[in-house]
Amino acid sequence: MEEKYIDDAFLARWVAGELTPEELDAFQNSKDYLEFKRINDGAQILEAPKFDQQASFIRLQDELSGETQDAKIVKIIPRWIYSVAATVVVAAGIFFFLNNSSSSFETGFGEQKTVTLPDNSKVYLNAKSTLAFNKRDWESNRILKFSGEAFFDVEKGTSFKVVTNQGVIEVLGTEFNVITGEKFFEVRCHEGKVRVSNNSDENLATLTQGKAVRMHDNKEENWNFNQEKPTWIKGESSFTKTPLKQVIKTLEGRYDVVFDTKTIDLNRRFTGSFTHKDFNLALKTVFTPLNISYSKKGKMIYLKGKN
Amino acid sequence: MxxxxxxxxxxxxxxxxxxxxxxxxxxxxxxxxxxxxxxxxxxxxxxxxxxxxxxxxxxxxxxxxxxxxxxxxxxxxVAHKKVVLQHQKSIKNNSTSETPEFILEEKEFMMKLKNAIADLPEKQREVFLLSRIDNKKYSEIAEITGITIKAVEKRMSQALIVLRKKIGKI
Structure with missing residues (x-):
């Protein structure tokens, strides 16, 4: 049958729509035509795997920042501008510092911190979290701004409020653990009673000891647990049917790595725990049961579903 | 200048x-x-x-x-390994109201096609896919691969003939 296409480029010209009307007519009447057409049509609905151009450009820029060019780069902005800008920033900083009695705390990758509030309440901050409050009128106004994960041990007193991007927790004196993330908000009550509401002030739940609530993608989940203190304070993060996305975020905050999750389903749930002491062991305990393989390259961890 | x-x-x-x-x-x-x-x-x-x-x-x-x-x-x-091409799963749906048999048969055909494409010699495969997936003209493919347009057309035709042989009768 190939002999019919004496011209090496016949099929290529057909694909490109370059056949003469006579050639096309004859070809369409041949018995092979339909088979070729189906292959060509089928091939055109295939797509190459997604290429995230922006993300990879950012990655490229990262790598380039360490490279030197052969050419000399002429600065368009004169140097003195930078000194002026720096002065302005410092001046503004001092101004705000003097004017504001708010205190803020932040933890970096893998860091944990204990913050004692003016009334002796304690906040245990887990990695990659921030906490801010106003010192001056603390006694009358116990309000904290918070993101990340923390365990709160609150002294009895006036109302104590934790405000996060995802919702508000209000208590009178109790112990509870909060995690915030992107479209993720979890509160576990370890002692006493807490009231959880979302940002539009709708009441989500009133939790008593051993009860937990979670908002994930605007869906509410409730469950019970049995721990005196969150396990992460003792060097282990544990999860109960937690979306994989949040588990990975916790791993990233703990070990200062970045996961490539392009090929896996982040909505899968994970129940279990990982240690804070051994990264390899942590990777193994999280991903092996989920049947996900991983490979390391510098700070990047590439995840791949096994089927 | x-x-x-x-x-x-x-x-x-x-x-x-x-x-x-x-x-x-x-x-x-x-x-x-x-x-x-x-x-x-x-x-x-x-x-x-x-x-x-x-x-x-x-x-x-x-x-x-x-x-x-x-x-x-x-x-x-790059070590030359057996090529396993992963095409994105979301194949564009270009026809409606199909019977289940048709959908199944279509799926099978696409599987066969993908495997056959992965089995093509590298030189034919790159030309074929640059043309069919990336919609590149033969002249541009010639520039990319560093061969003549004639050679591109030849590889394209060969690729189609090989695919048809592999996939066989429908």
Whole structure:
């Protein structure tokens, strides 16, 4: 049958729509035509795997920042501008510092911190979290701004409020653990009673000891647990049917790595725990049961579903 | 000689070169090796080399510089493994009201087609996919792969003939 296409480029010209009307007519009447057409049509609905151009450009820029060019780069902005800008920033900083009695705390990758509030309440901050409050009128106004994960041990007193991007927790004196993330908000009550509401002030739940609530993608989940203190304070993060996305975020905050999750389903749930002491062991305990393989390259961890 | 004021060392120019060529370059290497990660690494490396040599490469030569560097990197570093092409799962739905049998049969056909494409010789595969997935003209494919248009057309035709033989009667 190939002999019919004496011209090496016949099929290529057909694909490109370059056949003469006579050639096309004859070809369409041949018995092979339909088979070729189906292959060509089928091939055109295939797509190459997604290429995230922006993300990879950012990655490229990262790598380039360490490279030197052969050419000399002429600065368009004169140097003195930078000194002026720096002065302005410092001046503004001092101004705000003097004017504001708010205190803020932040933890970096893998860091944990204990913050004692003016009334002796304690906040245990887990990695990659921030906490801010106003010192001056603390006694009358116990309000904290918070993101990340923390365990709160609150002294009895006036109302104590934790405000996060995802919702508000209000208590009178109790112990509870909060995690915030992107479209993720979890509160576990370890002692006493807490009231959880979302940002539009709708009441989500009133939790008593051993009860937990979670908002994930605007869906509410409730469950019970049995721990005196969150396990992460003792060097282990544990999860109960937690979306994989949040588990990975916790791993990233703990070990200062970045996961490539392009090929896996982040909505899968994970129940279990990982240690804070051994990264390899942590990777193994999280991903092996989920049947996900991983490979390391510098700070990047590439995840791949096994089927 | 006209004085070209554009320079690859200019960040804006470099970025626009990146936006114009990175995707096809990634696909081109991907069609050769079937490994997204490796393909993206090769692309990164090619752009890093371009940046380092930006004073020596004219803007209009940047494209061929990239393809040459990427191709060399690929030949030097990438072990030739069996190619497993992962096409995105979301195949565009271009017909409606199909019977289940039709859908099943169509799925089977697409599976066969994918396997047959993965089995093509590398040279035919890259031409075929650059044309069919990236919608590149033969002249452009010739530029990318560094062969003549005639040779591109020949490889394209051969690819179709091989695919038809492999897939057989429908």
């Amino acid at each position: 006209p004085l070209d004021t554009k320079s690859v060392c200019d960040k804006k120019v470099f970025e626009s070169i990146y936006n114009d060529h990175s995707k096809t370059l990634r696909n081109f290497i991907y069609y050769k090796c079937g490994d997204v990660q490796q393909a993206e690494d090769v692309v990164q490396e090619a752009f890093i080399k371009l940046w380092k040599n930006c004073a020596k490469v004219f803007v209009e030569k940047a494209k061929s510089f990239l393809y040459t560097v990427a191709n060399n990197t690929f030949l030097n570093e």
